[in-house]
Amino acid sequence: MALAFLLLAVVAGSALPFQAGINARLATFVGGPIRASAISFAVGTLVLVVVALVVTRGVVSTSRVGSVPWWGWLGGAVGAGYVASTVAAAPRLGALNLFAAVIFGQLLCSVVLDHFGVLYKEHSLSAGRLAGVVLLAAGVVLVRFF
DSSP states (O other): OHHHHHHHHHHHHHHHHHHHHHHHHHHHHHTSHHHHHHHHHHHHHHHHHHHHHHHHSSOOOHHHHHTSOGGGGHHHHHHHHHHHHHHHHHHHHHHHHHHHHHHHHHHHHHHHHHHHTSSSOOOOOOHHHHHHHHHHHHHHHHHHHO
């Protein structure tokens, strides 16, 4: 089962360079990264609403929505910031440099979140994990400057 989710993550990760490139091109047509990001989110929202209605056969009860903690609403805002940032950076960095930096940022933040048990089960920082992040940082430098 874990292998299936790892493969799903690889497929999802493989889609991100396409998303950034498509949205960056869209920005040239609609007048900038914020507008392109808004359009991207609107289309994504429409798709997710349709899929959610089909898969779950209904809507979420208002009592369940009302019990969501304040921080539970921040995922969309973080996603919007991510999409707008990649739309702005993609044409200037290219796919490889952009996603080398994105992946490094993701791993660096993930190590901190895991170590302190924020949002996830606690996984203490180990020498191997630290070495992995350092190697990723070296990879960012290599793809950027060579």
